[in-house]
Amino acid sequence: MNFGFKAILTTGQAPLYAQIRGHLLQRIALGLWKPGDLLPSETALADEFAVSQGTVRKALDGLVANNLVVRHQGKGTFVATHTPQRELFHFFHLVDQNFTRQMPETSRLISCQLRRGERHELHNLKLGSNAHVVVIRRVRRLYGKPVIMERIVVPSKLFPGLSENDNVPNELYHFFEKTYGVTIHKAIENIYATSANQETSLYLGLKQGAPVLGITRIAESLDGAPVEYRLSLCNTCAHTYMNEIV
Amino acid sequence: MNFGFKAILTTGQAPLYAQIRGHLLQRIALGLWKPGDLLPSETALADEFAVSQGTVRKALDGLVANNLVVRHQGKGTFVATHTPQRELFHFFHLVDQNFTRQMPETSRLISCQLRRGERHELHNLKLGSNAHVVVIRRVRRLYGKPVIMERIVVPSKLFPGLSENDNVPNELYHFFEKTYGVTIHKAIENIYATSANQETSLYLGLKQGAPVLGITRIAESLDGAPVEYRLSLCNTCAHTYMNEIV
């Protein structure tokens, strides 16, 4: 099936592979190709865009580098998915004294409610002034002990019915992707030290005023829109936030 | 100049470009090509290894992705250097409320001494039990206010005469590279919340017991050996540690 995309690919501007990469990226962001889907083969795409296989391959190289697609020799190229493993290694940074990551155990759900967004929430999520949000509050445990208290704020528009859900699963991003078609792609975290207030100290089993690690996260979906604003308060007596600088 | 490297490149094993990448990496790590040096052209390397220019280019792609070399069309390929800008964006993560990085201002040097390494220092630097280290302690300021207190531990063997140096420059990694030929390539940081002891509170202008952000860093040189063990204590009242997850 040849859509004659050669017409779209302008000759004077960016190189072909960059233009093709943009087209492919758009199809993934629009959901035309969903996570887990098998992409057309490199030769098929080469036919469609009227270029060589190597050029399509170079376009795909960029998407692979951004963790948007995964290649398997002999089988094909697939849109990347949020497996629990990927979620753990990519988005979870708390490690124990041996520098190993441990999947957080069954979290205790404190609340999951729908309400109007507060000022700073709306600002961080780039929402209009009357938008509603779903707020999830929960405690996560490592090795049985409560370590993280989370407050997760998402736009209600993107997640209809989420507030009625009584048991939010542990792997949130996998759940978002599977149930709501929202893929979390990148995030920015800001980390600071603070001290535990009464509620925090209660949930995390600390003395009031004990130092805790605060992490705010703004996560973006594939199209670049912020879709999650998260505050995590962590007890770092037995764990640290590990960051690899390469 | 053709060394007949075709003989070294085994045919059955890894692909040619991967083998060549290994050879090039080794030359950089060994200091045969120093930071800032111009590499032989892609065609010259192709001649040397008896492969095509495209294969050498693919080998170089890997080094570019790892920030080891920099390419300039029409000019050539250069071994990457630690400019202050790169050091700031790559290794410095404290940002202000506008999420902008600010180069830390003239730091106050508390001490710079040579002594035997303590147990945990030697362990983190993978040194023998009698090895000596140089310990630098200093305070760094942002917008004029003291924000970071650092203790930097490096093996004395790699940095002869460092302890006699009375004014250690601000840009440490640039200095290490220029003066001692040690290039910091990657690092692992572990972050936690703690509270200021008397000394820390004094230097950072905080109340004793105030929450501060602790950051330990183990930095590696090009050959993978740990060359710096650093502890930073940060006042995060007006700054946060920003981490981009991509």
Place this chain on the structure above:
DNA sequence: ATCCGAAATTCATATATAAGAGTTATAGGA
């Protein structure tokens, strides 16, 4: 001094071939 072109570089694209994985066809025994 200024312009122009040749030489050197990286960059872009195409082509050919190899290597991996799955499917189908086929031959040979029970």
Place this chain on the structure above:
DNA sequence: TCCTATAACTCTTATATATGAATTTCGGAT
């Protein structure tokens, strides 16, 4: 006839090379 092992085929991604374009530098003619 039925089952099984294997060979052959087809699809995929992966690797290697060839050719020309874009970009910078530099020297020589004007």
